[in-house]
Amino acid sequence: MPVTIYDVAREAGVSMATVSRVVNGNPNVKPLTRKKVLAAIERLGYRPNAVARGLASKKTTTVGVIIPDISSLFFSELARGIEDIATMYKYNIILCNSDQRMEKELQLINTLLEKQVDGLLFLGAEIKEDHLQALTSTSVPTVLAATRDADNVLPSVSIDHFQAAYDATEALVSRGHKRIAMIAGPANDPLAGLMRYEGYKKALKDAGIELDEELIATGNYFYESGLSTTKAFLALKNPPTAIFAANDEMAIGAIHAIQDSGLNVPGDIEVIGHDNIRLVEMVRPRLTSVVQPMYDIGAVAMRLLTKYMNNENVEEHVVLLPHRIEYRESTKPEQA
Amino acid sequence: MPVTIYDVAREAGVSMATVSRVVNGNPNVKPLTRKKVLAAIERLGYRPNAVARGLASKKTTTVGVIIPDISSLFFSELARGIEDIATMYKYNIILCNSDQRMEKELQLINTLLEKQVDGLLFLGAEIKEDHLQALTSTSVPTVLAATRDADNVLPSVSIDHFQAAYDATEALVSRGHKRIAMIAGPANDPLAGLMRYEGYKKALKDAGIELDEELIATGNYFYESGLSTTKAFLALKNPPTAIFAANDEMAIGAIHAIQDSGLNVPGDIEVIGHDNIRLVEMVRPRLTSVVQPMYDIGAVAMRLLTKYMNNENVEEHVVLLPHRIEYRESTKPEQA
């Protein structure tokens, strides 16, 4: 029923091949012919069928994006970066939520490959052997965003989580704190979970501060867990004087727990978060946070992927974006 | 290079048709044959080509989603609802950001139709004649989510914005307020902007309160605009005693502006927001807000779309989901 390239060809009095050339901007078409074809297209309201094109050309101008949870402030910002660059390079995005469940992740990889995506963007936490297996056994280029496989087999774009956490802790140390608590992420999250914890430990060690197990809690990145873990900290006989949370939501939970107990931030306890999501500006006091450039990670990852899809040369397949600390009112000015 | 259905057929000693039947779960295959085919598939690592299938079957099991901005807390929650239901019905999502720019919206509609999506979900603010034109001139079913066209031509899922705003204002009235300010949305946003404003006006009128232009500000839905408009309110010789903001982010901005000026919420000024995004729990005092069930809107819209795609019967093509007010600490308990 819909009008096809064949209809246009007949209407314009040329062959399908010529119509195809016109549609695809092939220069080898006489201007007059091009005009006739364009007129026919207009007259008939022809709309090229991208599926047929995909079959014939073996390109879909579509990339698959596997993301843990699009409703998270963190990932949705990343997704926006991905989509903007994708649009710039004329790609569309098939977006899938994985909830970090490995089984689902593997299944999604498969579905997306069935759909013949030209490339794959994988966001998640842990990259296991099965992931590597699935992602490397295809010729479809893949880039990891905001994560990294242990052996740097796959191209990836992220920040140096260890160093970022080190810097955050160090900032607290340099403010004279001895009892610095950490609300860490789950240990099965090697980067945002484990690496940040390692960075924290190293910073303490370098400062000659002994690790106190009581000051380490594990959260799940949600506000609620920041609230509850901090309540527990405050109940200690010797509570912390500073808290570093592995992400901002938990940090905000920490702030509220502190305030709810009648204490002051940063007066009594200083708090520093991680990621610098938009929320940090929407709390009082506003949250000091390690800037993780989510949008840029998405954008750079997508850009990197386009290079692989075009067989362009790539110098560095593991890119670490810079991080920094954005100081706000949840920490005191550094001592002179 | 990749293995095709033909390879599987040869390997299993059957015809392509039979392989196709097995892959698609057609029951008309002898168990033994099915087993042979499955074994061959396994052995060869066959992965069906969805593009070829799409061309042959004229179904892509893909739906297009046009969304203003995925990085917004509001829309990303909606998107999650859409995606979950889509997954449930075996559809994939092509996600596109429109930034509410009409030109881009129209272009995206076109692109998605080229990609032969089985259905279209459109989220945005204003539905103009051009949108209607583009969306009704195709046989691809479309559902509007979180918005509605003026004449209810297209299927849609949303809430009754007028009534919701009425209720919110009325709640403030019933608490004895006479000077109730509103931070409205842009007037070119017919539902969340205009309708909520109308609801506010009507509630005041019904309460016999005269409209004071000074107490009406227009924001852009961002935190910053809540902050600045409220600062202006506070500078009035006769400032408001209650504020209704057209969305939560602006309401939170309002709270902080009030607190920054040394006043108390809800003691001096009560604040009520709209949408009930996750943020409302992350402020002190926690924000009273009109619940707009974003996730459900997305989910219901997607479900509705599946019905159209399957030619199922649909009783009501314009669905209004219920709203309610969730009371928290930014408002005082109702007077006895």
Add this chain to the structure above:
DNA sequence: TTGGTTTTCATAAGCGTTTTCATAAATATA
């Protein structure tokens, strides 16, 4: 057995493009 059903499968015709490949037309070169 016979004839009628029902199952099970193979053949082959699309689906709407892109992309060789070959040829015709136009232009340049000698």
Add this chain to the structure above:
DNA sequence: TATATTTATGAAAACGCTTATGAAAACCAA
């Protein structure tokens, strides 16, 4: 003018699958 190049076009073969159509096989009742 004749020949060599270049440029424009068309014919037709993929691309990998679904889906009539219809034949063969298997089953059943009489």
